[in-house]
Amino acid sequence: MKKYVLKRVITAIFTLLAITLILFILMQLMPGSPFNDEKLNESQKAALYAKYGLDKPIVIQFFHYVVNMFKGDLGVSYKISKNTPITQLIASRLPISIGVGFAAVFIGAIIGLLLGLLAAFKRDTAWDTFATVISVIGVSVPSYVFALALSYQFGFKLDWFPMLYSAKDVVRSSVLPSVSLSMFTMASIARFTRAEMIEVLGSDYMLLAESKGLSGNKLVFSHALRNALIPIITVLAPLVVDLMTGSLVVEKIFSIPGVGSLLVNAIQSNDYNVVIALSFIYSAMYIGIMLVVDILYGVIDPRIRVAKEGD
Amino acid sequence: MKKKLLSIVLASALTLSMIGCGSSAVSGVSEQNDTTSNETDPADSKKSAEGNLNVMIETPVESLDPQQATDGTSFEVIADYTDGLMQMDADGKAVNALADRVDISEDGLTYTFHIRNDANWSNGRPVTAADFVFAWQRAVDPEVASEYSYMLSDIGQIVNAQEIIDGTKDKHELGVKAVDEKTLEVKLNVPVSYFLSLMYFPTFYPVNQTFFESCADTYATSPETTLSNGAFILDEYQPAATTIRLIKNPDYYDSDKVKLVALNYQVIQDSQQALMSYQSGDLDTTLVNGEQVDQVKDDPSYKAIGAGYLWYISPNMKEVKELQNKNIRYAITMALNREAITTDVLKDGSAPTYTAVPMDFATGPDGSDFSANQEKFKDVCRYDADAAVEYWNNGLEELGEKEITVTMIHDADDAPIKVAQVVKEQLETTLPGLTVELQQMPKKERVQRMQEGDFELGLTRWGPDYADPMTYLGMWVTKNANNYGFWSNSEYDEIIADCTTGSTAMDPKARWTALYRAEKLVMDEAVIFPLYTQCNAELISTNVSGIEFHPVALNRVYKNAEKK
Numbered sequence: 001m002k003k004y005v006l007k008r009v010i011t012a013i014f015t016l017l018a019i020t021l022i023l024f025i026l027m028q029l030m031p032g033s034p035f036n037d038e039k040l041n042e043s044q045k046a047a048l049y050a051k052y053g054l055d056k057p058i059v060i061q062f063f064h065y066v067v068n069m070f071k072g073d074l075g076v077s078y079k080i081s082k083n084t085p086i087t088q089l090i091a092s093r094l095p096i097s098i099g100v101g102f103a104a105v106f107i108g109a110i111i112g113l114l115l116g117l118l119a120a121f122k123r124d125t126a127w128d129t130f131a132t133v134i135s136v137i138g139v140s141v142p143s144y145v146f147a148l149a150l151s152y153q154f155g156f157k158l159d160w161f162p163m164l165y166s167a168k169d170v171v172r173s174s175v176l177p178s179v180s181l182s183m184f185t186m187a188s189i190a191r192f193t194r195a196e197m198i199e200v201l202g203s204d205y206m207l208l209a210e211s212k213g214l215s216g217n218k219l220v221f222s223h224a225l226r227n228a229l230i231p232i233i234t235v236l237a238p239l240v241v242d243l244m245t246g247s248l249v250v251e252k253i254f255s256i257p258g259v260g261s262l263l264v265n266a267i268q269s270n271d272y273n274v275v276i277a278l279s280f281i282y283s284a285m286y287i288g289i290m291l292v293v294d295i296l297y298g299v300i301d302p303r304i305r306v307a308k309e310g311d
Numbered sequence: 312m313k314k315k316l317l318s319i320v321l322a323s324a325l326t327l328s329m330i331g332c333g334s335s336a337v338s339g340v341s342e343q344n345d346t347t348s349n350e351t352d353p354a355d356s357k358k359s360a361e362g363n364l365n366v367m368i369e370t371p372v373e374s375l376d377p378q379q380a381t382d383g384t385s386f387e388v389i390a391d392y393t394d395g396l397m398q399m400d401a402d403g404k405a406v407n408a409l410a411d412r413v414d415i416s417e418d419g420l421t422y423t424f425h426i427r428n429d430a431n432w433s434n435g436r437p438v439t440a441a442d443f444v445f446a447w448q449r450a451v452d453p454e455v456a457s458e459y460s461y462m463l464s465d466i467g468q469i470v471n472a473q474e475i476i477d478g479t480k481d482k483h484e485l486g487v488k489a490v491d492e493k494t495l496e497v498k499l500n501v502p503v504s505y506f507l508s509l510m511y512f513p514t515f516y517p518v519n520q521t522f523f524e525s526c527a528d529t530y531a532t533s534p535e536t537t538l539s540n541g542a543f544i545l546d547e548y549q550p551a552a553t554t555i556r557l558i559k560n561p562d563y564y565d566s567d568k569v570k571l572v573a574l575n576y577q578v579i580q581d582s583q584q585a586l587m588s589y590q591s592g593d594l595d596t597t598l599v600n601g602e603q604v605d606q607v608k609d610d611p612s613y614k615a616i617g618a619g620y621l622w623y624i625s626p627n628m629k630e631v632k633e634l635q636n637k638n639i640r641y642a643i644t645m646a647l648n649r650e651a652i653t654t655d656v657l658k659d660g661s662a663p664t665y666t667a668v669p670m671d672f673a674t675g676p677d678g679s680d681f682s683a684n685q686e687k688f689k690d691v692c693r694y695d696a697d698a699a700v701e702y703w704n705n706g707l708e709e710l711g712e713k714e715i716t717v718t719m720i721h722d723a724d725d726a727p728i729k730v731a732q733v734v735k736e737q738l739e740t741t742l743p744g745l746t747v748e749l750q751q752m753p754k755k756e757r758v759q760r761m762q763e764g765d766f767e768l769g770l771t772r773w774g775p776d777y778a779d780p781m782t783y784l785g786m787w788v789t790k791n792a793n794n795y796g797f798w799s800n801s802e803y804d805e806i807i808a809d810c811t812t813g814s815t816a817m818d819p820k821a822r823w824t825a826l827y828r829a830e831k832l833v834m835d836e837a838v839i840f841p842l843y844t845q846c847n848a849e850l851i852s853t854n855v856s857g858i859e860f861h862p863v864a865l866n867r868v869y870k871n872a873e874k875k
Binding site for chain 1: 376380578580593753754792
């Protein structure tokens with residue numbers, strides 16, 4: 001197990017380095033530059049390129065970047081928040097995106113799981129139809145539609161929750177964005193749970209367990225649910241990263257100072273350092289979560305672990 | 312063993328999740344308690360509070376460093392808490408602010424500003440001439456690499472500014488000097504008729520050297536690293552923040568006139584949310600977009616505010632032989648129904664424009680607006696479908712072609728997308744055999760392609776940097792980077808040079824007449840096809856008064872604003 005984890009961690013580090021290099025090359029291919037404002041003349045542009053080291057060959061830039069990165073320095077923003085260290089920008093914004101995203105995953109996973117179980121146990125009843133309808137809506141309606149609808153109904157009409165994110169009222173002002181973001185998670189989880197549970201409930205080992213005299217909660221939780229969870233974790237993991245790294249549209253609608261809106265602004269204004277740093281962090285989180293998922297598989301299903309250890 | 316491992320993993324996951332939940336919840340609750348102990352309900356008190364003005368901005372501040380900032384939002388916030396030598400009055404004229412007297416030498420080359428004795432920074436230190444010298448040297452310092460350094464060189468014509476930017480002279484050789492603590496002397500290469508109106512531009516605002524150096528790299532990134540000498544003091548801010556709060560500066564020399572207790576900025580990028588926030592009372596002013604105007608245009612709080620931007624189409628006359636033909640260019644400009652673009656498509660109060668310099672920003676020596684007369688070029692720029700077809704057929708004959716296809720590039724933003732589609736439709740309907748293909752792209756890419764000449768038609772805009780027609784006319788001289796059409800006319804170049812550095816520069820009236828002549832050359836040659844001057848549709852609550860709107864430099868000034 002240890003060897004397996006170590007191998008995965010080393011692979012992850014090399015993957016990240018490769019990603020950084022690719023990002024660097026992609027930045028060069030991006031049209032425009034951070035400093036091509038119509039009003040700048042050539043000597044001004046040259047001064048700006050020199051100031052940020054963008055006049056050096058790409059290989060040297062990359063080398064400097066990686067060296068600085070190991071020192072914890074991700075450079076400064078060129079444009080969207082001039083000369084602010086990116087670590088500072090991300091440090092103040094990432095926790096907000098993670099907070100809202102975590103709440104969304106939490107709400108979505110719990111409700112989705114319950115809905116899925118309900119649908120599976122009350123298969124082919126009105127409950128099942130109800131759960132299916134909810135999941136279809138949740139999957140097919142984009143989160144910004146929910147965001148606007150919730151904002152109009154519960155923010156504007158009823159005035160239960162603030163329409164905009166506020167650092168002075170984090171809990172209440174996170175409710176609407178988290179709920180809007182949770183819909184997709186909830187729907188996906190509900191669908192998968194239902195499908196998996198139905199399959200598991202119909203399997204031979206459930207019949208065996210039942211015939212051994214097991215029943216009720218024990219049967220559901222330690223036999224059925226545990227086996228149904230594996231595919232659900234696979235679905236949940238990327239959702240967790242997606243939500244925690246911030247949703248552009250929902251952040252925009254609720255004016256959340258998170259990292260999702262930061263990335264899009266940075267791309268639009270060719271703020272290379274911010275784009276690279278955020279993409280890097282996204283990749284790192286993704287790879288990290290995938291690693292955790294692989295390890296969790298092993299915990300839930302020993303067969304997977306054994307198979308991998310045999311590699 | 313397996314069970315143990317499972318329980319460890321689950322337990323740690325649970326703990327982690329609790330930490331995650333806990334920290335945000337706890338901090339939220341404690342902050343909520345803080346506010347509730349002071350006020351009853353933060354939301355309600357904000358809505359009703361007299362003297363607390365809540366305004367929306369579309370984008371976060373890019374920089375509060377006056378020599379680094381380049382965008383309208385940053386300039387507006389910086390000017391809330393910083394005064395320059397001059398400030399804008401309600402009509403956009405430069406009036407004394409930190410300077411209480413200005414002496415201008417007879418040759419127009421030396422300006423001596425006398426700084427008022429009661430002007431102080433919020434740390435109690437006096438505002439001195441040295442603060443200006445330090446700030447202006449920063450503005451041209453190649454190490455600082457200010458994007459607006461051209462305000463001191465090309466536009467302000469301060470002695471040695473260009474040489475310092477180019478790196479051939481030291482920044483201490485800049486033509487600005489502290490004669491004594493309260494007297495600042497500025498030397499110019501040539502007389503600049505609008506020099507005083509540059510003084511309200513934030514690039515020229517003072518920075519206290521001692522304070523700046525005490526902040527090291529963190530200058531102007533938080534209320535603690537910011538000094539005020541203006542109407543307000545920065546109270547809450549962090550880089551790229553979505554909310555900014557300023558409070559009244561009690562030590563401001565003009566504080567009797569400041570009625571607001573606090574000024575709150577909220578970044579809102581979604582127009583629907585902005586309108587709802589306004590309607591629920593969370594905001595006192597908001598921008599509305601084209602679709603929303605229909606809903607609110609009968610509201611007494613609805614206003615169309617001039618934004619100064621001229622939108623125009625630039626034909627590439629170097630690479631595209633069809634566009635080198637003057638008849639074709641006339642045909643295109645006369646086939647454009649500008650009225651329809653502003654009333655049916657934009658609907659935000661934007662004004663159809665038939666001149667190369669837009670209206671309402673540059674006032675001449677006789678006090679009249681440079682472009683008040685929109686019919687002065689009606690021979691060459693008007694909507695006239697019949698004339699357009701005639702020019703078109705003549706042009707096609709000269710070229711020996713029957714059909715022409717041109718591509719127009721434009722920004723991938725709301726308004727330009729809509730405008731480009733109407734332009735395409737108007738041109739294709741009026742001019743037989745013309746096909747206009749549209750290509751949308753991010754603004755940065757569009758600007759780069761136009762500067763490199765890699766386009767046929769380009770939909771672009773230009774905002775005035777200072778209140779003088781030269782901010783537009785200076786663009787179309789030979790080889791200027793923003794002369795996208797690569798037009799070149801020696802007579803035009805001479806007029807512009809003469810008005811900038813020649814003898815005409817000294818005589819305001821003759822200069823004004825010469826600038827009219829220059830504009831006529833641009834229009835007669837159809838170098839650009841002007842479309843409209845942009846307006847912003849705003850809602851301003853009826854209990855709010857005194858917000859001053861300007862198309863140049865500072866878009867909104869709150870010093871005299873009041874909320875009842």
